Amino acid sequence: MKAAAFEYVRAASLADALRELKDAKPISGSQSMGPMLNLRLARPGRIVDVSRIADLRAVSEAGDVVRVGAAVTHAEIEDGKHALLRHPFMQHVASGIAYRAIRNRGTIGGSLAHADPAADWPLALSALDARLELSKAGATRQVRAGEFMLGAFTTLLEDGEIITAVLLPKLGPTLRWGYYKLCRKTGEFPHASAAAAFDARTGLARVVLGALDGPPTALDELARRIAQHGPAAATEEVLAQAVASAMPNADGIDRQIHTAALERCLAQAFGVSSANTV
Helix, strand or coil, rough: CCCCEEEECCCCCCHHHHHCCCEEEEECCHHHHHHHHCCCCCCCCCCEEEECHHHHCCCCCCEEEEEEEEECCCHHHHHCCCHHHHHHHHCCCHHHHCCCHHHHHHHHHHHHHHCCCCCCHHHHHHHHCCEEEHHHHHEEEEHHHHHHHEECCCCCCCCCEEEEEEEEEECCCCCCCEEECCCCCCCCCCCCCEEEEEECCCCCEEEEEEECCCCCCCCCCHHHHHHHHHHHHHHHHHHHHHHHHHHCCHHHHHHHHHHHHHHHHHHHHHHCCCCCCC
């Protein structure tokens, strides 16, 4: 199937794009919107291409924050093109997204805006407690990455508003991190995923469960327990309870798979052996 007819506009600047976005849909890497157009799941009358806007392609720093333009691609993060993003956590997450052809064009902002519950960046950036910069004509605001996604394919974005940047805390050598997902085969969306980030220097302590029916869920009590008592506090029983509280309506097998992803994520973060629970 081919897309229904639409008007295509390539924006020359961010201001130009925000003006054009009234009654239009943005597109950048086209790895999510493209298939939706071809399947006619989306039928906008106008598409605004923001992929070549310099402001959305730049990476810069301001104090303890790295500003990542929304049109930076997964492959650019994977390859370490931007020095400020050369951290094992970011490169590990980016390298595991779908296939290389997708990563070459898909963008960090596009992934967040699409809001697939099994996607990588909503989970990873929630674990880092990053913020997102949202802009529309005449206004810019910031929201926490963990609060941006409201449900499957549903976000806080308003009409005419786009993600312009990810505001990432600087990631240093003191960060202990884990990111693990269980897939039937490489490149597919996961059946279960989990991310963890602990940094005693900054006080960051986050554990987040992904690949749920809705947004990633932060396991705040588990994160506090680990921060206070160390990884030994994350016993098999504690992990199972944390998953059960995050997935009250899931069946036992689904909970077991998510518990396994969580266990292996924490093992990765703290460099300890992980039991094979599935």
